[in-house]
Amino acid sequence: MGLANIIFIIALAAAIFWFAKNTKTIKRNINLGRDIDLSDRAPERWKKMSLIALGQSKMVRKPISGIMHLMVYVGFVIINIEVLEILIDGVFGTHRIFADPLGPVYDVLIASFEILAFLVLFACVIFLIRRNVLNIKRFGFREMVGWPKTDANIILVVEVLLMLAFLSMNGADYALQQRGAEHYIQAGSYPISGIFADSFASLSTSSLIALERGMWWFHIIGILLFLNYLPYSKHFHIILSFPNVFYSKLDPKGKFTNMEAVTKEVKMMFDPEADPYAAPVEPEGPVERFGAKDVKDLNWKQLMDAYSCTECGRCTQQCPAAQTGKLLSPRKIMMDTRDRLEEVGKNIDKHGKDHEDGKALLGDYIQEEELWACTTCNACVEACPVSIDPLSIIMDMRRSLIMEESKAPQELTAMLTNVENNGAPWQFAQTDRANWVNEG
Amino acid sequence: MSEAAGIKVNTMADLMAKGEKPEVLFWVGCAGSFDDRAKRTTRAFVKILNEVGTNFAILGTEESCTGDPAKRAGNEFLFQMQAMTNIQVLNGYEVKKIVTTCPHCFNTLKNEYPALGGEYEVMHHSQFLQSLINEGKLKVEGGSFKGKKITFHDPCYLGRANEEYEAPRTLIEQMDADLVEMKRCRSKGLCCGAGGAQMFKEAEPGTHEVNMERMEDVEEAKPDVVAVGCPFCMTMMTDGVKTKEKEDSIKVYDLAELIAEGKGL
Numbered sequence: 001m002g003l004a005n006i007i008f009i010i011a012l013a014a015a016i017f018w019f020a021k022n023t024k025t026i027k028r029n030i031n032l033g034r035d036i037d038l039s040d041r042a043p044e045r046w047k048k049m050s051l052i053a054l055g056q057s058k059m060v061r062k063p064i065s066g067i068m069h070l071m072v073y074v075g076f077v078i079i080n081i082e083v084l085e086i087l088i089d090g091v092f093g094t095h096r097i098f099a100d101p102l103g104p105v106y107d108v109l110i111a112s113f114e115i116l117a118f119l120v121l122f123a124c125v126i127f128l129i130r131r132n133v134l135n136i137k138r139f140g141f142r143e144m145v146g147w148p149k150t151d152a153n154i155i156l157v158v159e160v161l162l163m164l165a166f167l168s169m170n171g172a173d174y175a176l177q178q179r180g181a182e183h184y185i186q187a188g189s190y191p192i193s194g195i196f197a198d199s200f201a202s203l204s205t206s207s208l209i210a211l212e213r214g215m216w217w218f219h220i221i222g223i224l225l226f227l228n229y230l231p232y233s234k235h236f237h238i239i240l241s242f243p244n245v246f247y248s249k250l251d252p253k254g255k256f257t258n259m260e261a262v263t264k265e266v267k268m269m270f271d272p273e274a275d276p277y278a279a280p281v282e283p284e285g286p287v288e289r290f291g292a293k294d295v296k297d298l299n300w301k302q303l304m305d306a307y308s309c310t311e312c313g314r315c316t317q318q319c320p321a322a323q324t325g326k327l328l329s330p331r332k333i334m335m336d337t338r339d340r341l342e343e344v345g346k347n348i349d350k351h352g353k354d355h356e357d358g359k360a361l362l363g364d365y366i367q368e369e370e371l372w373a374c375t376t377c378n379a380c381v382e383a384c385p386v387s388i389d390p391l392s393i394i395m396d397m398r399r400s401l402i403m404e405e406s407k408a409p410q411e412l413t414a415m416l417t418n419v420e421n422n423g424a425p426w427q428f429a430q431t432d433r434a435n436w437v438n439e440g
Numbered sequence: 441m442s443e444a445a446g447i448k449v450n451t452m453a454d455l456m457a458k459g460e461k462p463e464v465l466f467w468v469g470c471a472g473s474f475d476d477r478a479k480r481t482t483r484a485f486v487k488i489l490n491e492v493g494t495n496f497a498i499l500g501t502e503e504s505c506t507g508d509p510a511k512r513a514g515n516e517f518l519f520q521m522q523a524m525t526n527i528q529v530l531n532g533y534e535v536k537k538i539v540t541t542c543p544h545c546f547n548t549l550k551n552e553y554p555a556l557g558g559e560y561e562v563m564h565h566s567q568f569l570q571s572l573i574n575e576g577k578l579k580v581e582g583g584s585f586k587g588k589k590i591t592f593h594d595p596c597y598l599g600r601a602n603e604e605y606e607a608p609r610t611l612i613e614q615m616d617a618d619l620v621e622m623k624r625c626r627s628k629g630l631c632c633g634a635g636g637a638q639m640f641k642e643a644e645p646g647t648h649e650v651n652m653e654r655m656e657d658v659e660e661a662k663p664d665v666v667a668v669g670c671p672f673c674m675t676m677m678t679d680g681v682k683t684k685e686k687e688d689s690i691k692v693y694d695l696a697e698l699i700a701e702g703k704g705l
Contacts, residue, residue, distance in 0.1 A: 254601025255551035259516045263556065266520040270528070291514065320631040325647030373644040376512050376636030377596040382627050398514030411641035412513050420518055423504030424470040425640055433468070434500040436479045437449045 008090040008220075015224035022231035023239075026307055029345040033300035034288075038247045045246045048387075053245040058385040062314070065130075068123035072159070075120035076238070079166070082113045086220050096173075099187030110188035114170060118192045121163040124156045131156070138313035141322070143332040148234070148311055155235045162222050167193045169215035172208050175200040181209065237310035241386040244308035247301050248387035253378045256395060261288060291399025294360040295341045298396060305388040306338035315380035315390055321373040328373035330380035330390035336365035337393060362397050371397050372409055447486045451500035452533045462497040464568075465535045467549065469542035470505050471671030477678065478541075478671035484700035485541050485565055491705055492577045496539075502529050506548040513637040520556060523548075527558035537561045539568040541696060543597035543670045544635075550602070564598055566607040566669050566695050573614060583702030586616040590698070591663040593622070593654070593677060594629035595670035603627075608669050611695055615702055617665075622657040630654050632676035639672045651676040655684050666692045 051057045056073060060066035085098045099106045131139050131152060139152075171193035176184040178197075190197065200208055230236045268274050292298045315330035316322045322329050340361040347355045362368075374394045381389050401407045408416070415425045423430045455462055466489070471478040489496050507522030530538075538560045540546050550562035563571070572578035590612050598604050605626045612619045624630045633643065633650025643649060658666055658680070666681070668674050677692045693701070 252547075252551055252602050254547040254597050256511060258552065258555040259520075262516045262520050266517070266524055269521075270524055290516070318628070320633060320650045320653065321644070321646070323630075324633075324643075324650050324653050326644045327646075328644075369644050372641075373646075374636055375596070375631045375633060375638050375650065377631035378600040379596075379628075379631065382600050395512075395514065398512075399516055400514075402514035403517060408513065409641050412637060415637065415640035416510055416513060416515055416518055419505045419507070419510050419522065423522070424474060425505060425509050426470065426474055428470075428474045430504060431501050433473045433503055434449075434451065434498065436468075436473055436482055437447065439479065440446070440483075 002093055005091060005093045011221060011224060012087065012090070015227055018228050019231070022228070025345060025349075026231055026236070028348075029341050030300050030303045030307065032296050032341070032344065033298050033303040034296075036299040036301055038301060041250055044250055048248065048250070049242060049246040052385070052387060053242045056385070058383075058387075061385075065127075065312075068126055071116070071119040071123045075116035078116055079113050079120075081109065082166075083220075083223060086216070090220060095183050096185060096187050099185060106187055107189040110170070111191050114167065114190055114192040117163045117166050121160060121167075124159045124163070128153065128156045128160075138317040141313065141316055141329050141331070143329055143335055144311070144313070148335070151233050151235075152311070154229070155233065158222065158226050158229070162219060162226070165215045165219040165222060169212055169219055171197045172200060172212035172215060175203075176205070176208055176212060179205060179208075181205055184212075234310045237308050237386065240304060240308040244304055245387045247304065249389060249392075253381055257392070259290070259399070261290070289400065290403035291401070292393065292396035293362045293400045293404065295337060295344055297400070298337070298393060302389070302393055302396075303337070303341055305390075305393075306334050306341060308386050309334040309338065309388055310386075311335060312385070314383040314385065315388070318379040318383040320375055320377060320379065326370075326373040327367065328370040330394075333366060333370070333390045333393055334388060337361060340365050362400060366397065368401060368407065371401065372412075374398075447483060448490050449486060450497040451502075452497045452535075453500065453502065455497050456533065461534065463495045464537045464539050465530070465533075466496045466498050467506075467538050467540035467542075467545050468498055468503060469540060469545045469671065472541055473503070475671055475675070477674055481541055481671065481674070481694035481696050484694065484705070485696040487700045487705040488569065488572075488578065488696060488703075491703070492572055494572070494577075499529060499533075506545045506553075508544040508548040509637040509640060511548070511552065512635070519552075523553055523556050523558065527553060527556055530558055530560065535560055537563070539563045539565055541565045541669075541671070541694065543595040543601075544672070547597040547601050564602075564604060564607070564669065566598070566611060567604065569695065569699060570607045570610055573611075578699075580611065580615045580699050580702060583615055583699075584704070585665070585698055585702045588617050588664045589620050589662065590615075590617045590665045590667050591620050591622050591658065591661045592625070592667045592669075593632065593658075593673055594626060595668070595673050596629070596631050596635050598669055599629050600627055608667065608695055611699070612667060615698065617698075620661050620663055622661045624657055630657060632670075632673040634672035634676050639675070651680040652683065655680040658690065659684070659686070663690060665698070666690060667695055667698060668692060669695050 056066070056070055059069050085096065088097050089095055102109065130136050170190055173184060174190045174194055174197045177186050203211065230239065289297050295303060309331070311331060313331050319328065319330050347357055371394055374391070376391060378391060381391050418425050418427050422428060450462065452465065468482055472482040504526055505522050506526060507519035510522060511519035538549055540549065543564055546562055546564045549560060569578065573580060592608050592612060594605065609619055630653065631650060632654060666677050668677055674692060674694060681687055681690050681692055
């Protein structure tokens with residue numbers, strides 16, 4: 001085993017270790033949320049995941065970005081077979097280990113990797129243009145200033161570099177194969193890199209080997225670094241999209257959650273047997289807040305939603321409030337939830353489990369004005385390609401405002417009083433409810 | 441039974457006194473009971489039911505808000521109080537099937553009452569009218585809207601919330617009207633701006649009102665009629681058309697009104 005293999009194994013082990021560590025932190029953060037049982041209706045969930053996550057069915061509702069995303073997605077998944085070969089080669093010091101056992105299939109594989117790599121490259125360049133030159137509106141809301149914009153560009157540039165390195169590596173390899181250089185066995189078919197392999201003719205064999213090795217190392221180390229970038233980036237969606245769709249809501253979108261704690265109380269009030277003078281039953285465990293003021297009041301699925309968001313903005317683009325210049329942007333709700341959760345997680349790492357920083361998602365990140373602008377129309381939920389539900393977070397925060405803090409716009413308070421007193425949101429008496437029959 | 445201005449309406453209490461039960465309860469809703477424009481929809485729907493001879497009843501003064509606006513505003517306590525009060529009444533009358541002209545009532549009764557002990561078969565009036573046509577009880581072909589360009593504005597709580605996009609459209613097509621779609625329709629339909637308890641408050645500061653944003657789509661589709669299936673959409677669309685000063689060229693009607701008027705009821 002050579003020095004190169006040892007370095008490679010150390011790099012690989014370090015990459016896996018760090019990635020596992022950071023992923024565990026994200027898992028811990030998600031589990032800071034309230035428990036919710038989503039283990040039901042597994043066959044339906046598998047079907048939904050196959051269609052929406054694996055099958056990208058919602059992505060292609062926007063054909064241009066959808067098809068290009070499909071290229072990157074398929075490219076990513078398929079080219080990983082090649083990464084597997086590169087990993088084995090790296091550990092054992094072999095070269096193109098799959099070539100021999102796969103025979104002609106290997107040619108087909110390498111050719112398809114090349115074409116996919118080119119498509120990924122093409123799509124990423126278009127994506128960069130869309131974000132930075134065409135200034136497409138949905139990439140430009142107030143929450144997209146600064147880091148989110150940089151994050152998006154880093155991801156795209158890295159993918160471009162990785163694909164360029166991959167194709168250059170293949171081109172150099174192909175040129176070496178044609179020269180009959182030692183170790184470079186005749187294997188693979190190179191429809192893309194073959195085009196520019198001729199331009200390497202002036203290079204000496206040793207420079208060509210240096211180029212091939214250089215690109216090989218650049219590509220694989222780049223992948224390992226990129227893997228470790230994911231937990232710090234919105235790009236973590238490539239992992240969480242799948243479980244996120246799996247655990248998403250199966251009920252009709254109009255069905256909002258029933259608050260069981262409230263049901264218990266209301267049932268007591270309706271129970272003719274209940275003793276009105278009985279001492280209130282002490283609740284078991286810590287008292288749960290009504291609705292959500294901070295991330296820990298949300299359930300783990302809502303927190304998983306936040307880490308699954310890749311900030312594409314399809315939700316905000318469809319939101320009636322956002323389209324008419326209101327403060328609300330469903331994407332910002334998701335980004336705020338994730339950023340606050342990250343902050344809470346870091347506090348735990350630094351100061352221990354019970355640390356309170358005196359801040360909250362509601363108030364320090366999300367303003368009341370955003371929440372009250374929502375029409376609960378479900379356009380954001382419908383638009384999300386990975387089944388994120390910003391509306392459920394908005395609703396839980398409204399519940400907190402109303403039921404914990406008695407805060408609501410004045411007209412809503414009046415409406416609620418009317419419902420309570422006359423059984424209608426307007427000030428009409430219930431006894432007049434059937435008057436319409438006799439009006440003509 | 442009340443028989444006035446050409447409509448016949450029983451209350452559940454009337455029928456109960458006679459030892460009878462209707463085949464369906466018509467849930468009128470607060471807007472349908474109190475809002476002047478929505479009351480016209482209510483009466484149109486009743487005229488159709490009378491014409492067909494559907495055995496229906498209303499709760500009358502025993503009906504109360506479903507609690508939808510309270511729930512969407514975040515007041516779960518008030519919502520459940522309303523829901524349980526209504527469920528006691530509904531279960532007391534052994535109601536099995538409910539039809540309503542309000543998608544908000546429809547959604548709440550259908551999706552949110554079961555968890556509190558109220559399990560009913562709930563239909564939006566577009567679905568109910570469709571079933572009357574399918575059973576051959578109601579004919580809507582021809583009529584005064586024949587050949588008119590009609591566009592349908594999807595109510596969020598019928599469309600996206602409950603994925604019913606077809607029934608309203610089939611009704612319009614069966615009237616031999618020319619169904620034209622707006623740019624944003626079906627699952628991509630733009631909200632009128634009134635859902636989620638927005639109906640009862642001023643909108644937050646912004647560049648313009650949601651219903652005016654929707655008016656852009658309406659004008660682009662150049663319809664003679666904007667058909668709605670929700671009393672709140674009715675308010676928002678009617679206001680929008682007024683603000684645009686297009687009342688003469690674009691009429692706003694509920695689906696039930698289209699059928700009743702089309703048939704000259």
